[in-house]
Amino acid sequence: MLQTKTLSYHYTPNVQLTFPDITLSFHENLLILGPSGVGKTTLLHLLGGLLKPTAGTINIQNVAIDKLSQKKLDAFRGKHIGIVFQKGTFIKSLSVIDNIKAKLFFSKASVSDAEIKDILTTLGLAEKINSKVRELSEGQKQRLSIAIALCNKPDVILADEPTASLDDENAKNVIELLSTYAKEKQANLVVITHDHRIKEYFANTIML
Numbered sequence: 712m713l714q715t716k717t718l719s720y721h722y723t724p725n726v727q728l729t730f731p732d733i734t735l736s737f738h739e740n741l742l743i744l745g746p747s748g749v750g751k752t753t754l755l756h757l758l759g760g761l762l763k764p765t766a767g768t769i770n771i772q773n774v775a776i777d778k779l780s781q782k783k784l785d786a787f788r789g790k791h792i793g794i795v796f797q798k799g800t801f802i803k804s805l806s807v808i809d810n811i812k813a814k815l816f817f818s819k820a821s822v823s824d825a826e827i828k829d830i831l832t833t834l835g836l837a838e839k840i841n842s843k844v845r846e847l848s849e850g851q852k853q854r855l856s857i858a859i860a861l862c863n864k865p866d867v868i869l870a871d872e873p874t875a876s877l878d879d880e881n882a883k884n885v886i887e888l889l890s891t892y893a894k895e896k897q898a899n900l901v902v903i904t905h906d907h908r909i910k911e912y913f914a915n916t917i918m919l
């Protein structure tokens with residue numbers, strides 16, 4: 712469950728962004744569209760608690776995340792929110808599985824090796840489980856950031872262009888995995904994209 716009210720973020724006096732209110736009940740998905748520079752990534756970062764709003768409120772699972780201390784916000788994010796960044800940040804000298812375990816360690820989530828393997832299999836990454844991240848292609852790294860976002864079973868998944876660097880087959884796999892996960896877990900999936908291939912998967916859209 713995710714709700715925002717009168718949200719705005721001011722980078723500078725000249726860059727003041729305001730956002731339409733969002734209300735998503737359990738397992739509702741949302742596609743965020745809009746031209747370059749309008750504030751899509753900023754909105755996603757606000758929803759993920761990576762930026763504090765200048766004004767307005769953000770409620771996730773009935774918690775006002777804009778009111779949380781930094782420590783509580785970090786703990787809340789680790790437990791409830793999965794973020795797929797446009798460019799994932801990994802420890803390149805570590806393997807795929809160790810990058811996932813590092814994320815789980817920091818988010819204090821307990822997930823079995825079998826569950827991790829299931830996610831990697833669905834993402835077509837199972838055979839790379841012991842490969843170092845520096846040996847992965849761009850598309851494989853994108854799929855790893857999705858695995859990392861989903862491995863702690865978040866209630867809200869926020870994804871910035873999750874299919875941009877993927878071919879048709881992998882783009883379909885990824886959006887179906889995200890949608891199926893959201894449906895089964897009753898989670899909210901919020902996606903920014905310019906990718907026309909995935910628009911049909913979303914009933915709710917906001918245009919910034």
Ligand SMILES: Nc1ncnc2c1ncn2[C@@H]1O[C@H](COP(=O)(O)OP(=O)(O)OP(=O)(O)O)[C@@H](O)[C@H]1O
Pocket residue numbers: 722723726745746747748749750751752753754
């Ligand atoms: N750190 C910053 N300081 C000042 N202005 C910023 C900063 N980060 C972003 N902006 C400005 O805020 C506006 C919104 O940026 P944002 O990245 O959210 O847009 P976007 O819609 O995601 O763009 P794109 O589709 O190109 O990724 C832009 O005008 C951008 O230049």
